[in-house]
Amino acid sequence: MPTSERKRHILVVEDEAMISMLLEDMVLDCGAEIVGPVAKFADALELAHKAEFEVAVLDLNLNGTLSYPIAEVIRERGIPVIFATGYGTDGLLDRFSDCPTLQKPFSQQDFAEAVAAACHQDAADRCGS
Structure with a gap:
C-alpha cells in the first residue's frame, strides 16, 4: 500500500480518562489509528520500546511521574514526540524544547x-483541517 494511503499510528499516553477519550476521538478524526491509549508509566514504557507507531502524544505528568524516560526511548527510535501538558513549553526540560x-x-x-x-507535514494533508 502506498504511504499516502497508509493510516498513521499514534501512541497516546494519558492518565486522565476524559482527556484520553478526547484524544482517541481526535486521532480517529484525523484518519489515524490509536496505539493505546495507556495511562500507566510502565505500560507506556513497554509500548515505547515495542509498539509500531509514527508519532507519540505523551502527557508530561503521569500520576506524579514525568514521562521524559518514555520520550527518550521514543526519540532514540527516531519517532517524534508531542507533549500534552498544562505547564506549557516552559515546563519542558531544555533537551525536549524542540x-x-x-x-x-x-x-x-x-x-x-x-x-x-x-x-x-501540512496539517490539512493529515487531518482535513
Missing part, C-alpha cells in the same frame, strides 16, 4: 497542527 507541545486544554485544530509539525 518537541511540539499541546497546551491543555487543546482543540482538534491544535492537535492536527502538532501532529503535522511533529511529522513535518
